[in-house]
Amino acid sequence: MEPLGLYIHIPFCVRKCKYCDFLSAPADEETMRAYTRALTREIRQRARQMRGELFQKYPVDTIFFGGGTPTALPADCLSSILNTAYEGFDVLPDAEITCEMNPGTFVEDAACRSEEEGRRKAKRSDLDQELLHFLTQSVNRVSIGLQSVHDRELSTLGRIHSFQDFQACFAALRRFGAKNISVDLMFGLPGQTPAGWEESLRTVAELSPEHISAYGLILEESTPFFSMEERGVFTGELSLPDEETERQMYRAAGRILSDYGFRRYEISNYAKPGFESRHNGRYWQRRPYLGFGLGAASFFDHRRWRNTRSLETYLSVLEEEPCRSFGQAGNSERQTVRKTSFEDKKATQRKKDLEKEPLSVEALEREAERLSEKAEMEEFMFLGLRMDRGISETAFARAFGKPITAVYGEVLSRLEAGGLLRPRKEDNTGCWSLTDRGLDISNRVLAEFLLT
């Protein structure tokens, strides 16, 4: 049995960042605890369903707590979720277990920017020991959302922490034994200069984390940033870097990080040798994973689906009282995660149905789809090519029983001729990967592999 990855979504945060369009919103502790109970129930049910004929547990080799902000959740909740995963699945001894975190959810003595935040932090500081224990003992990889070393940029982004908060957090993790830390950075920010970006890169690289993700900012519709851009806020000191500068920043990341021993292995990800994220890697390599929690996506046995995005539905299907406070706690500017009435009605109906039969996690599934061979080939290409090592002709032939050239011969040679793809002759393995130019316009290149 090919081991699984488990993705566990925590849709909570202290405050929504201005660029963020992830499924996440502030919530009160009651909601978080209800969510945790529902989530553990979901994991148990799915685990039971996944057991083999001899009731053996399904092997798991990566677990990933993502968000939102997983560390917005009380540490005991995180522990109980992870314990549930251990109970339901055969988590292999060398499994990679990652938890994302926000430095602002962690710090004891950072300057508090508001009374309210101060109160929350004071309350949380008692729990920090427990959280620290979870991050350094229960999981073996921590991914910190830093984004920038410049406080001005952090405040533009709507982050809840300063660079100093991050430093304290990073030091504490190391002090308590964290051996695999990843740091997220962003470029292409309003008002960011190439020099400022390079400073962020070097400052973080100097700290020597094992992994760095460097994402280019995308103005997603339905985010405050998107409407700020439309209103013309991003001018003058807050100008967005032009495309050329943005690409320059991208190339600077590769150059500078390689000076510090990081190698790019995916469009936005850099790691010291051996520290590539195994969990994210499975997305690109189409290895199976189950997603738990609100909106979480799964891929298993040629099927893809995701969970409902309505918290109310999610809780009620999993026999929790729907909570009202989600998306209203904290000083959230707006609320993105909210029920859709259509899904609600469907859920109510399902719940009625379910009362007659054993409860099933399938009631959570949305947009379920059995992948055609064509769809799988497309995915193989447009996911695989995100990785630096690219896609392998042998792997394609093994997966689909025909040579890659029979399907994509024309596209491959056209893109190669256009300088967007290159065969990795040096490996002598029949691999293809994006050229630098291909990376710059990867969407255009990857769209070429859609077959209809």
Add this chain to the structure above:
Amino acid sequence: MDRSKIRNFCIIAHIDHGKSTLADRIIQMTGLLTEREMQEQVLDNMDLERERGITIKAQTVRTVYKADDGEEYIFNLIDTPGHVDFNYEVSRSLAACDGAVLVVDATQGVEAQTMGNVYLALDHNLEIISVINKVDLPSARPEEVAQEIEEVIGIEALDAPRISAKTGLNVRAVLEDIVHKLPAPAGSPDEPLKALIFDSLYDSYRGVIVFCRVMDGAMKKGTRVRMMATGAEFDVVEVGYFGPGRFIPCEELTAGEVGYMTASIKEIRDSRVGDTITEAARPCAEALPGYKEPQSMVYCGIYPADSQRYPDLRDALEKLQLNDAALQYEPENSLALGFGFRCGFLGLLHLDVITQRLEREYDLDLITTAPSVIYKIHKTDGTVIDLTNPSNLPDPAEIEYMEEPYVRASVMVTTEYIGAIMTLCQERRGIYEGTDYIEASRAVLTYRMPLNEIIYDFFDALKSRSRGYASFDYEPIGYERSELVKLDILVNHEAVDALSFIVFAPSAYERGSKMCEKLKKEIPRQLFDIPIQAAIGSKIIARETVRQLRKDVLAKCYGGDISRKRKLLEKQKEGKKKMRQIGNVEVPKDAFLNVLKLGEED
């Protein structure tokens, strides 16, 4: 029928001086029309004409007027198109008349087309009476205008009725003038049949309905007639008069009368405007003078925006041609635009009317290429070809020289704008021929100009440089040798045939640069730099570059939500489908249309 009680006449006027309004009023004040039947403008029954305020297709009406002398008179009011594009049709309509009512706007006075129309009417020996219209407007200056008509045109106008066609004021005086001042028709009913075709209409039940003026003889049901120019023969099925808005059958049409005949004629080209109808068994000695084949002056390619609709476009053109013998078309094929038609028109207005009718009545989305005149290419082997499509220009090595059509343009303008208009005409390669002062403050400037220079935007330029005070008329005067080159527009080194055009050599650089600039704005950035060039032969004279796309990256990983990523890529691919492939370049389907449309603006 007592010929002395018939008056065959037309109304002539500069555009907007009130021709159609007067016609409506005459119809209303004479017999055979109730209030209810009265449309706003009875003569202009096509929507398009009403919107544009001009009459495109001549139509005609017969009414009965009971005059002050107690007698009933038959009025055949023959409508004439009001635009120079339709000069030939106008001349045939005039040939069907014995007199003309000249309408002059009491504020505007004599204008370019007033004179053009008067001269045409005089050419046909028509008796002309004048009428001064719109005297109810505060700006009216009827006495001055009457003076002007006498001085400038040389026809009697001091007693001309001062009317308001709009309110009906004094229109009765016009009717009396028609009775007493315009002649009755001549001709003899005993001579062999001789009738002039001055218009026709295609009806899907009856075939072609031929509008004619009987000069001599008579025509009735069963008469076997021959069209003298085409030689086609038919048996007359029906003859009749033009009631307002409908056809009224009658026993026969005799000398001096105006009416229609049907004879199960399938194609409009068998009954051409200007042709003479005679009796097959007893033909007249010679045909009426003045018949001409319809002559296209302006050509352009017309393509369906959606190539699937090519058959629809073909059907629509076929139907329009049934009613419009002047419309010519033949299939052509463009690399850039696919299958379409090269169409010939009498002029730009005609082109405009046809394309609008295609779009409105047949619901077609069209791409029209830049309009072009007909060039005469004299080849080194002594042959001459008429070039209607720039793409077909022979190799320059085979060309001895080229000629382009010229017109004589008359611009009437108040003296303060003479300088501006002269500059404009010179810019358009006009050769000055003279200035005639109509009065102290107004003059007619005459220029010889290439037709090509006025088919784009001359009207608009004239209007804007004279603040609307200039009026304009022109007539073709034949071909002149000219220094012409073909300008090609290349996208990524490939010529886009639909954008090629013939241009006066010294203007090539400017026109080429403009085209490149415009096209650059229409083409989205792609994976590589796209040069947009203007070239004469192999020589590049202007260049723009659509810079390559620098960045299109999806940075984030959405927690394994691959469907979301797929949707994004699919959207991208969908956008690509809206493009037309020109070589390696994806060009939005409406890019050429936009560039060609813009060509009329600058």
